[in-house]
Amino acid sequence: MKLGRILGIVGALLAVVGVFLPWATATNTITNTSASASGISVPLFGVLVLLFSVLGLVLVLVGKRGTCIGALIMGILAFVFALIVAAIWSAIISTFGVGDVLSIGYGLYMSLAGSIILMVGSVMTLGELKQIAPQMAPPPMFEQPMQ
Secondary structure (H helix, E strand, O other): OOHHHHHHHHHHHHHHHHHOOEEEEEEEOOOOEEEEEEHHHOOOHHHHHHHHHHHHHHHHHHOOHHHHHHHHHHHHHHHHHHHHHHHHHHHHHHHHOOOOOEEEOHHHHHHHHHHHHHHHHHHHHHHHHHHOOOOOOOOOOOOOOOO
């Protein structure tokens, strides 16, 4: 198995695992307790990141030219939806000044990194497939007809 496919698989798996880890953590400074929300509990966006990561994993496992392009698109979509969540949480934290109470969790960062690695792996796999593309066979040699 080539490096591009391995990177694509690892990236997709990181993105999938990141969906089940904390994406946000809220801390109560008075009672010193905290609660976290995983990506799968984030309505729509977490599920979409999971869906596109799993589809990217399947497509990069197939390893053909069209499926590598599809895996790249799935990685881009997973990245965009995770980035939207990160932007929303960052806007909430900066707007309301709740940085000591609310923080972005490591699962969101893992999903973002995994989707980037999925994109890199699918592009590398596409390049590897172009290198090993079958060469056209030379035309058959015709013998001169006997007279």
